[in-house]
Amino acid sequence: MNSAWEVVIGLEIHTQLATKSKIFSGASTAYGAEPNTQACLVDLGYPGVLPVLNEEVVRMATLFGLAVGGTVASRSIFARKNYFYPDLPKGYQISQFELPIVVGGEMYITDADGNEKRIGITRAHLEEDAGKSIHEGLDRSSGIDLNRAGTPLLEIVSEPDLRSAKEAVSYLRKIHTLVRYLEISDGNMQEGSFRCDANVSVRPLGQEELGTRAELKNLNSFRFIEKAINFEVDRQIELIEDGGKVVLETRLYDSDKNETRSMRSKEEANDYRYFPDPDLLPVEITADYVEAVRATMPELPDVKRQRFVDDYGLKTDDASILTGSRALADYFESAAGAGTSAAQAIANWVIGDLTGALNKDGLDIDHSRVSAADLAGLVARISDDTISGKIAKDVFEAMWAGEGTADDIIESRGLRQITDSSAIEAVVDKVIADNPGQVAEYRGGKDKLIGFFVGQVMKDTQGKANPGQVNKMLKDKLSS
Amino acid sequence: MELHVQTLTELKAGLDRGDFSSVELTQAMQARIAQHGESLNAFITIMDDAALAAAQLADEKRAAGDGGVLNGLPIVHKDIFCTRDVLTTCGSRMLENFISPYDASVVERLSDAGAVVLGKSNMDEFAMGSSNETSYFGPVKNPWDLDRSPGGSSGGSAAAVAARLAPAATGTDTGGSIRQPAALTNTVGIKPTYGRVSRYGMIAFASSLDQAGVITRSAADAALLLGVMAGFDERDSTSVDHPVPDYVAGLEASLKGLRVGIVRQHFDSGLDHATGEAVREALQVLQAQGATLTEVDLPNLDYCVPTYYVVAPAECSSNMSRFDGVRFGRRADNPEDLLDLYSRSRGEGFGEEVKRRIMTGTYVLSAGYYDAYYLQAQKVRQLISDDFRKAFESVDVIAGPTTPTPAFKLGDKTDDPITMYLNDIYTIGANLAGLPAISAPCGMVQGLPVGLHLVGPHWAEESLLRTVHQYQSQTDWHRACPEAFR
Numbered sequence: 013m014n015s016a017w018e019v020v021i022g023l024e025i026h027t028q029l030a031t032k033s034k035i036f037s038g039a040s041t042a043y044g045a046e047p048n049t050q051a052c053l054v055d056l057g058y059p060g061v062l063p064v065l066n067e068e069v070v071r072m073a074t075l076f077g078l079a080v081g082g083t084v085a086s087r088s089i090f091a092r093k094n095y096f097y098p099d100l101p102k103g104y105q106i107s108q109f110e111l112p113i114v115v116g117g118e119m120y121i122t123d124a125d126g127n128e129k130r131i132g133i134t135r136a137h138l139e140e141d142a143g144k145s146i147h148e149g150l151d152r153s154s155g156i157d158l159n160r161a162g163t164p165l166l167e168i169v170s171e172p173d174l175r176s177a178k179e180a181v182s183y184l185r186k187i188h189t190l191v192r193y194l195e196i197s198d199g200n201m202q203e204g205s206f207r208c209d210a211n212v213s214v215r216p217l218g219q220e221e222l223g224t225r226a227e228l229k230n231l232n233s234f235r236f237i238e239k240a241i242n243f244e245v246d247r248q249i250e251l252i253e254d255g256g257k258v259v260l261e262t263r264l265y266d267s268d269k270n271e272t273r274s275m276r277s278k279e280e281a282n283d284y285r286y287f288p289d290p291d292l293l294p295v296e297i298t299a300d301y302v303e304a305v306r307a308t309m310p311e312l313p314d315v316k317r318q319r320f321v322d323d324y325g326l327k328t329d330d331a332s333i334l335t336g337s338r339a340l341a342d343y344f345e346s347a348a349g350a351g352t353s354a355a356q357a358i359a360n361w362v363i364g365d366l367t368g369a370l371n372k373d374g375l376d377i378d379h380s381r382v383s384a385a386d387l388a389g390l391v392a393r394i395s396d397d398t399i400s401g402k403i404a405k406d407v408f409e410a411m412w413a414g415e416g417t418a419d420d421i422i423e424s425r426g427l428r429q430i431t432d433s434s435a436i437e438a439v440v441d442k443v444i445a446d447n448p449g450q451v452a453e454y455r456g457g458k459d460k461l462i463g464f465f466v467g468q469v470m471k472d473t474q475g476k477a478n479p480g481q482v483n484k485m486l487k488d489k490l491s492s
Numbered sequence: 493m494e495l496h497v498q499t500l501t502e503l504k505a506g507l508d509r510g511d512f513s514s515v516e517l518t519q520a521m522q523a524r525i526a527q528h529g530e531s532l533n534a535f536i537t538i539m540d541d542a543a544l545a546a547a548q549l550a551d552e553k554r555a556a557g558d559g560g561v562l563n564g565l566p567i568v569h570k571d572i573f574c575t576r577d578v579l580t581t582c583g584s585r586m587l588e589n590f591i592s593p594y595d596a597s598v599v600e601r602l603s604d605a606g607a608v609v610l611g612k613s614n615m616d617e618f619a620m621g622s623s624n625e626t627s628y629f630g631p632v633k634n635p636w637d638l639d640r641s642p643g644g645s646s647g648g649s650a651a652a653v654a655a656r657l658a659p660a661a662t663g664t665d666t667g668g669s670i671r672q673p674a675a676l677t678n679t680v681g682i683k684p685t686y687g688r689v690s691r692y693g694m695i696a697f698a699s700s701l702d703q704a705g706v707i708t709r710s711a712a713d714a715a716l717l718l719g720v721m722a723g724f725d726e727r728d729s730t731s732v733d734h735p736v737p738d739y740v741a742g743l744e745a746s747l748k749g750l751r752v753g754i755v756r757q758h759f760d761s762g763l764d765h766a767t768g769e770a771v772r773e774a775l776q777v778l779q780a781q782g783a784t785l786t787e788v789d790l791p792n793l794d795y796c797v798p799t800y801y802v803v804a805p806a807e808c809s810s811n812m813s814r815f816d817g818v819r820f821g822r823r824a825d826n827p828e829d830l831l832d833l834y835s836r837s838r839g840e841g842f843g844e845e846v847k848r849r850i851m852t853g854t855y856v857l858s859a860g861y862y863d864a865y866y867l868q869a870q871k872v873r874q875l876i877s878d879d880f881r882k883a884f885e886s887v888d889v890i891a892g893p894t895t896p897t898p899a900f901k902l903g904d905k906t907d908d909p910i911t912m913y914l915n916d917i918y919t920i921g922a923n924l925a926g927l928p929a930i931s932a933p934c935g936m937v938q939g940l941p942v943g944l945h946l947v948g949p950h951w952a953e954e955s956l957l958r959t960v961h962q963y964q965s966q967t968d969w970h971r972a973c974p975e976a977f978r
Contacts, residue, residue, distance in 0.1 A: 057814040057819070058592075058593070058594075058814075058820065059580070059582070059587065059590070059592070059695045059814070059820070059821075060574045060592075060692065060693040060694055060695045060696070061692070062691060062727060062728050062729065064726065064727060064728075092810050094810050094813060094857070096816060096834055098816075098830065101819060102813060102814045103812075103813020103814050104810050104813055156818070283858055285810070285854065285857035285858060285859075285862075286857075287806060287810070287862070287866060290699035290730070290807055291696075291730065292729050292730075293730065
């Protein structure tokens with residue numbers, strides 16, 4: 013990137029709230045049903061129907077507001093955002109405008125220099141989603157699926173505090189982790205439960221005034237968001253350096269071509285004619301309610317990460333990975349138990365082999381084929397020298413294949429490590445006797461050959477000899 | 493006594509005594525509708541078979557010792573209420589073919605209580621109008637003079653009740669749409685407190701002002717119906733969980749000590765002299781019954797109409813957006829593209845008055861005008877509410893004329909929307925403040941009825957109904973029937 017320019021990014025994240033029914037009707041929010049089978053008369057905007065607020069969304073927004081240190085408004089107002097579109101049944105979207113449910117807040121990310129950086133949250137407001145227009149497979153006409161119409165969304169608006177695509181992604185990931193921790197959203201990006209618009213502008217380094225921004229739409233994966241922002245930043249810099257001007261507009265990201273293109277300029281944009289929705293009462297939230305919700309607050313990701321470092325002695329990076337989701341963190345804690353001695357070893361297994369196996373089979377942690385208790389059992393057998401780390405990998409694979417616990421497999425396959433020194437000594441003596449040439453070379457100063465001797469012993473014992481013991485015994489014998 | 497001349501309360505007693513069956517009663521009303529319905533143009537839909545089936549069911553229930561408080565009693569619904577499997581047009585070409593898939597709460601409650609629905613009454617298009625002339629289905633005629641308007645927007649309901657085609661009808665009132673036609677047709681019309689009756693299934697015009705009520709021949713009849721319609725409904729967030737008193741039981745208390753407030757400005761210029769005299773006489777009757785009369789001030793009264801004509805169109809412009817030709821209602825033939833679909837469907841579907849209000853409402857909500865119009869109107873609306881609140885510190889009801897003049901001729905005001913709007917000058921305040929109000933017959937001017945208008949504080953329906961009931965126990969105006977419809 014050109015160092016003469018500073019990038020300024022603000023994100024608007026649309027999080028679908030994980031309620032069973034819609035924000036203003038009793039219809040189901042389940043994803044993937046046949047078109048228009050989950051839209052009731054309220055969702056269809058029939059004459060005479062009225063919205064009734066699903067109180068669960070208020071709880072979820074309150075929880076979010078508290079988690080980011082924002083103010084949960086004692087009084088917030090639903091407003092109508094008026095515009096015509098076929099997938100917007102009423103001709104207006106019920107949203108919040110002047111008085112949102114959450115005001116202010118913050119989130120900390122790690123910037124490029126490894127320092128903690130505060131990203132301000134301007135507001136978070138509740139609104140209903142629109143339906144979907146379908147153009148594919150329909151000859152010269154368009155279809156409308158209103159299943160999604162009325163699905164509750166929490167729109168989280170950040171301050172323009174982000175200075176690079178990487179920071180934007182990092183902030184987005186933290187919000188993504190948070191909403192799943194709070195269990196207010198499933199965060200599924202493929203299904204559109206978590207999507208964002210990015211307001212991107214550039215300005216000469218050192219300039220106070222913000223440059224003209226473009227709003228990027230349709231960003232539905234972390235990778236695309238980074239690419240789209242980077243493309244847009246380059247486009248704007250190039251444009252300005254060539255003497256052009258950035259115009260205020262909405263641009264759509266095309267992931268196939270990796271480019272953004274103009275959708276509409278703000279001049280020709282709708283005047284949404286927001287006004288308070290007379291069908292809904294103001295949302296009044298009491299201090300008691302806020303405290304009751306606060307009492308249900310789970311341990312938040314940043315706090316949990318620090319605790320993993322402090323209590324389990326984990327490396328910070330490992331703690332970050334393990335606290336990336338509540339389920340993963342729970343799995344780790346369940347495996348690590350109260351003890352801290354095996355914690356780092358368990359962390360390594362969870363992050364390494366277990367995650368590898370999960371990814372390979374396309375499973376999430378909740379569906380792991382090896383339970384936390386069984387993984388702890390495996391690590392315990394390494395710690396107590398029953399098996400070596402190398403054998404443990406085979407045992408893990410067998411466990412993953414459903415052959416039983418570590419102990420079962422060690423027993424049935426006879427993998428128990430040989431620690432009986434007389435048994436090891438017999439093999440060591442045999443290897444020394446069988447390889448006089450190498451013995452001479454070793455004694456002549458070629459220390460590296462120790463690996464060869466260890467290898468021979470391990471081979472003869474099918475890897476079951478305790479490697480430490482073998483090493484020590486070989487060195488003693490060869491140097492005598 | 494012939495069935496059609498009896499009030500709802502009298503018919504209920506007759507059914508209870510077994511003097512006649514609900515089927516007989518329904519057939520009698522259907523005969524009246526067949527005879528006069530067309531000349532008045534009071535109905536958009538007549539539900540002959542469904543009504544008879546409901547009457548039959550009511551008779552069976554009665555025979556089994558069963559049935560609700562309205563069991564077997566015929567009524568009419570304004571065509572703004574969604575009625576399941578029945579055409580629900582809202583007086584508009586837009587919904588010319590709209591069969592509602594569900595019942596409005598009001599419809600559901602009345603049907604559950606056993607009411608028999610005779611049909612759906614004509615109305616101003618989407619309830620926007622004060623003369624019934626904006627209906628796509630043509631104007632309703634006033635039974636007192638077929639050349640005159642019955643008022644609007646609930647003109648069909650008022651005409652049907654006044655002409656004895658039905659003993660009672662539902663209506664809706666956004667700025668006077670129940671009370672003004674009641675006044676012009678010699679019927680009783682009550683608009684309850686905002687939130688008293690559920691708006692679910694009532695096609696919205698201006699959501700913060702709309703309220704359902706009834707048009708009947710007596711206060712007692714209104715009390716009977718309102719008791720069934722009123723009450724909290726979880727499907728309408730603006731309905732209020734406030735206890736519903738027994739309105740019928742509350743009718744008999746005396747008016748002794750009732751403090752009646754009179755607004756001086758109501759009797760100033762603009763009020764037809766003879767109409768004012770009739771109202772003054774009615775006030776004397778109340779005084780004779782033990783009420784005290786005092787003057788009260790509503791300083792912001794003059795701003796009611798302008799405030800209303802900002803707030804109502806603003807909400808209307810948004811409420812009308814769902815009529816886009818996509819999911820229901822009128823859809824233009826062979827649209828070229830989306831914009832063409834929208835503009836032609838709406839262009840063809842909506843009439844002039846609806847378009848005028850959509851335009852006005854869109855304008856007052858636009859960027860740059862919102863503060864000067866919509867926001868300002870909301871502030872004035874608050875001042876008007878405050879005026880009423882202060883007035884009700886010293887009086888129990890505020891009394892005055894319902895309309896400035898008796899019924900006007902059809903076509904007289906159609907060229908001048910402002911003159912038409914001024915017809916609601918006395919009624920709009922109650923909507924802006926969310927207060928209950930009633931209009932009752934109180935005299936005749938050159939053979940045309942005059943209405944007495946009473947406004948009460950929130951939840952004072954009981955006192956309004958009692959005041960009118962006591963007044964009606966001393967007067968006969970409400971019994972007057974146009975000669976051609978006796």
